[in-house]
Amino acid sequence: MKDWRYWLAEQRGTLLAFGIFIVMFAIYSANHPAGFTANVVQTAANKGVLLAFVAMAQTLVVITAGIDLSVGMIFTLTNCMASWLVIGTGLETAFGVLAVLGTGLLCGAVNGAIVIYGRLQPIVATIATGAVFFGLALLLRPVPGGSVNEDLADFLTGRFFGVVPASLVSLLVIVLVVWVPFSRSEFGRAAYAAGSSETAAYMSGVPIRRGKFLAYTLAGLLAAIGGLFLTFFTYTGEAAYASGNAYTLFSIAAVVLGGVSLFGGKGSAIGAIFGALAFRTIGDLLFVFDFDPLWQPLFQGVILLIAVSLGAFALFRVRNRLEWFL
Amino acid sequence: MDAATPLFRMEGISKRYGGVRALEKADLTVTAGGIHAILGENGAGKSTLIKIMAGVVAPDEGTMTLDGREVSFASPAAANQAGIVCIFQELSLIPELSVADNIVISDPPKRFGMIDRKAQRRIAEEALARAGASDIHPRALVKDLPLSRRQMVEIAKALARKPRILILDEATSALTAADVAKVFEVLKRLRSEGLALLYISHRMNEIAELADHCTVFRNGRNVASYPAGSKSDNEVVELMIGREYSHIFPPKPGPTAAATTVLEARNLSWADRLDNISLSVKAGEVVGLGGLDGQGQRELLLAFFGVLRGLSGEILIDGKPVSIASPTAASHGRIGMALIPEDRKTEGLMLPMTVRENLSFAALDRLSKAGIIDRAAEQRLIDDMVGLLAIKTAGLDIPVGALSGGNQQKVVIAKWLMRQPRIILLNDPTRGIDVGTKQELYQLMRKLADAGAAILFYSTDYDELIGCCDRVLVLYDGAVKRELVGAEITEHALIASALNIHGEGAGPRQGAGA
Numbered sequence: 001m002k003d004w005r006y007w008l009a010e011q012r013g014t015l016l017a018f019g020i021f022i023v024m025f026a027i028y029s030a031n032h033p034a035g036f037t038a039n040v041v042q043t044a045a046n047k048g049v050l051l052a053f054v055a056m057a058q059t060l061v062v063i064t065a066g067i068d069l070s071v072g073m074i075f076t077l078t079n080c081m082a083s084w085l086v087i088g089t090g091l092e093t094a095f096g097v098l099a100v101l102g103t104g105l106l107c108g109a110v111n112g113a114i115v116i117y118g119r120l121q122p123i124v125a126t127i128a129t130g131a132v133f134f135g136l137a138l139l140l141r142p143v144p145g146g147s148v149n150e151d152l153a154d155f156l157t158g159r160f161f162g163v164v165p166a167s168l169v170s171l172l173v174i175v176l177v178v179w180v181p182f183s184r185s186e187f188g189r190a191a192y193a194a195g196s197s198e199t200a201a202y203m204s205g206v207p208i209r210r211g212k213f214l215a216y217t218l219a220g221l222l223a224a225i226g227g228l229f230l231t232f233f234t235y236t237g238e239a240a241y242a243s244g245n246a247y248t249l250f251s252i253a254a255v256v257l258g259g260v261s262l263f264g265g266k267g268s269a270i271g272a273i274f275g276a277l278a279f280r281t282i283g284d285l286l287f288v289f290d291f292d293p294l295w296q297p298l299f300q301g302v303i304l305l306i307a308v309s310l311g312a313f314a315l316f317r318v319r320n321r322l323e324w325f326l
Numbered sequence: 327m328d329a330a331t332p333l334f335r336m337e338g339i340s341k342r343y344g345g346v347r348a349l350e351k352a353d354l355t356v357t358a359g360g361i362h363a364i365l366g367e368n369g370a371g372k373s374t375l376i377k378i379m380a381g382v383v384a385p386d387e388g389t390m391t392l393d394g395r396e397v398s399f400a401s402p403a404a405a406n407q408a409g410i411v412c413i414f415q416e417l418s419l420i421p422e423l424s425v426a427d428n429i430v431i432s433d434p435p436k437r438f439g440m441i442d443r444k445a446q447r448r449i450a451e452e453a454l455a456r457a458g459a460s461d462i463h464p465r466a467l468v469k470d471l472p473l474s475r476r477q478m479v480e481i482a483k484a485l486a487r488k489p490r491i492l493i494l495d496e497a498t499s500a501l502t503a504a505d506v507a508k509v510f511e512v513l514k515r516l517r518s519e520g521l522a523l524l525y526i527s528h529r530m531n532e533i534a535e536l537a538d539h540c541t542v543f544r545n546g547r548n549v550a551s552y553p554a555g556s557k558s559d560n561e562v563v564e565l566m567i568g569r570e571y572s573h574i575f576p577p578k579p580g581p582t583a584a585a586t587t588v589l590e591a592r593n594l595s596w597a598d599r600l601d602n603i604s605l606s607v608k609a610g611e612v613v614g615l616g617g618l619d620g621q622g623q624r625e626l627l628l629a630f631f632g633v634l635r636g637l638s639g640e641i642l643i644d645g646k647p648v649s650i651a652s653p654t655a656a657s658h659g660r661i662g663m664a665l666i667p668e669d670r671k672t673e674g675l676m677l678p679m680t681v682r683e684n685l686s687f688a689a690l691d692r693l694s695k696a697g698i699i700d701r702a703a704e705q706r707l708i709d710d711m712v713g714l715l716a717i718k719t720a721g722l723d724i725p726v727g728a729l730s731g732g733n734q735q736k737v738v739i740a741k742w743l744m745r746q747p748r749i750i751l752l753n754d755p756t757r758g759i760d761v762g763t764k765q766e767l768y769q770l771m772r773k774l775a776d777a778g779a780a781i782l783f784y785s786t787d788y789d790e791l792i793g794c795c796d797r798v799l800v801l802y803d804g805a806v807k808r809e810l811v812g813a814e815i816t817e818h819a820l821i822a823s824a825l826n827i828h829g830e831g832a833g834p835r836q837g838a839g840a
Binding site for chain 2: 009181184193195202261266319320321322
């Protein structure tokens with residue numbers, strides 16, 4: 001077999017998510033009253049990148065065969081923080097951004113420490129920490145409010161050269177600065193190895209703990225970047241419980257659509273990004289076809305079910321039924 | 327061979343697991359530039375020995391010296407660093423990663439803090455070439471490779487670490503003949519390069535071809551060490567025999583001619599694990615499955631129990647062909663089969679649930695009326711079972727995980743006896759339980775057989791097969807190699823046929839596939 005075929009096999013999940021997204025977005029923009037214009041793309045991008053950041057965060061943890069149910073709450077907490085801190089002069093704003101990102105890192109590190117060194121199941125640990133993060137968000141913003149450095153916000157949510165959505169460029173930069181180095185580092189590989197077969201990884205002398213810890217920590221950072229962008233879009237901070245939870249659940253959906261295996265060890269954040277963009281487009285599609293918005297959850301659910309079922313076909317080839325349960 | 331300074335030495339190594347003694351004051355000396363074979367039957371302590379060498383488990387006592395300096399390994403990584411690399415029987419490859427990723431996994435080449443993929447590719451290609459497996463593409467995912475290719479990757483991975491001592495634990499068990507020849511060339515080349523190789527295999531012909539030196543283990547001790555070729559196969563078997571007899575077995579009733587055949591298999595094959603197996607078990611008979619661990623015994627039991635898909639051949643119950651599609655189908659209705667699994671913790675019990683719940687799981691359909699469990703009937707049956715098997719428990723409502731290993735195993739058996747099965751399959755049921763409980767199980771097995779059950783009993787303990795079985799079928803490479811009846815069941819015959827040695831008239835008796 002040729003090298004490119006292996007590449008194709010490796011990227012199948014990502015390419016499939018990319019394909020789904022392109023098809024859906026093509027249908028969407030073809031039926032949009034304004035057509036495929038810079039404005040339409042910018043609006044879609046701004047809605048999509050928030051979930052894309054949170055989905056990237058979720059990917060890192062899912063790769064280690066864990067799950068992070070606190071990403072949505074880190075997203076909410078950092079949104080509330082940013083609405084206090086990312087304001088004022090350039091220097092003050094820069095400090096605020098660093099503080100918000102630092103908080104995200106810290107939240108992720110706490111999750112990682114509890115899961116890895118406390119040996120708690122990720123699902124339980126992150127439900128608990130998620131509640132704590134939301135509690136802190138509520139203390140920061142008992143009622144919605146606050147503001148943000150609007151120059152920075154407008155710059156990062158507008159368009160470069162009048163056509164390229166700045167939020168998409170930011171997403172690309174984050175992918176290059178966070179995801180690419182992680183996935184190609186020894187610790188990134190350790191995270192994959194731990195997710196695929198922790199015993200084999202241990203027997204091979206892989207730094208499992210550091211790999212997993214880094215994955216959880218960077219997940220916190222990515223969720224915080226999402227929270228920062230939320231503030232840029234809304235100009236306010238709000239401790240919204242429903243929205244935080246929705247982001248957590250949608251991030252899992254996006255990850256699955258993006259070809260990342262919930263069993264761990266397989267998938268890429270790029271796929272999850274396209275999964276997130278595709279998932280967002282479902283809502284937009286309903287809009288252009290004049291469906292009642294009430295249909296949205298139903299449609300999202302159906303699309304998700306179809307996508308997940310595709311992954312289950314492999315089970316038909318299993319010859320020892322005990323392997324179903326592995 | 328330069329035998330002046332041993333490269334590595336183990337002295338007085340002991341290891342216990344719970345109350346079971348795995349190694350008792352074992353010694354081993356390894357010299358550079360030689361291939362050292364380690365022999366011994368199931369449970370003789372070979373696996374524990376190499377796990378200690380490779381840093382997987384820590385010894386209870388004893389010392390290890392490398393280059394004359396005392397060493398101890400806290401983890402496999404520490405042993406690797408000292409130059410000891412082990413190719414384990416259970417593969418240590420990560421399925422979702424590529425071949426190249428796996429080969430460099432413990433120390434990937436780096437540039438600017440990131441893994442250098444070009445260098446990785448080069449290392450992987452070199453290592454695969456050294457292992458004689460250039461046909462494997464470095465980008466292929468390990469999970470997509472067949473078992474024999476994975477084993478070659480495992481060897482390449484070990485070589486990429488530049489070991490000084492390379493341990494191969496049954497490393498050729500899944501290889502094709504062509505691969506074995508290639509691997510042998512590689513091993514001989516490594517020997518000439520000055521590596522020390524430890525070779526663990528049950529295949530006597532391989533050992534004869536490769537080894538310079540042999541050490542035999544028995545009951546956790548090294549009992550003999552000799553230059554390869556200085557002893558005949560039969561002498562080696564004699565050395566391996568000598569297990570301490572500590573069990574008391576119930577008397578066998580002797581041959582009963584009139585009984586009807588209950589369970590029968592004709593030409594059963596599955597994937598590459600079962601090869602044309604035919605056998606029959608009569609009512610009241612205890613038939614043993616012997617042979618080395620992992621020769622298809624477990625798969626055979628799973629095949630009867632409806633777990634495997636894509637079986638070819640026939641299974642007959644009471645002389646009529648049946649198709650068994652699931653464990654539920656196997657245990658219900660007129661088939662009435664029960665399987666006592668080998669790993670009670672994952673396949674036999676729900677550890678956090680109570681003794682009562684665990685006991686009734688398999689029989690719930692018999693205990694319920696219109697879907698509601700008849701508590702009184704359940705209690706009666708459970709009381710019967712607890713009495714019959716003398717299960718020692720502080721109560722029926724404590725988690726089954728709190729019982730001792732022996733009592734847990736009794737619960738697994740009792741759970742199936744609640745269905746009053748006619749066919750009982752046992753998969754190494756006495757592993758890791760105490761002697762007292764073992765004896766109770768032997769008595770029980772005979773009692774059930776006397777009551778008319780047909781029993782198929784796999785054990786890794788030859789002593790048990792001798793003591794309990796009316797007939798023993800010895801499996802090798804997924805096929806029945808020999809059938810031993812009555813007085814023919816001796817330790818010598820069992821070991822010789824398990825190693826597939828044809829000596830002393832040990833040729834296949836009943837041609838059930840070769």
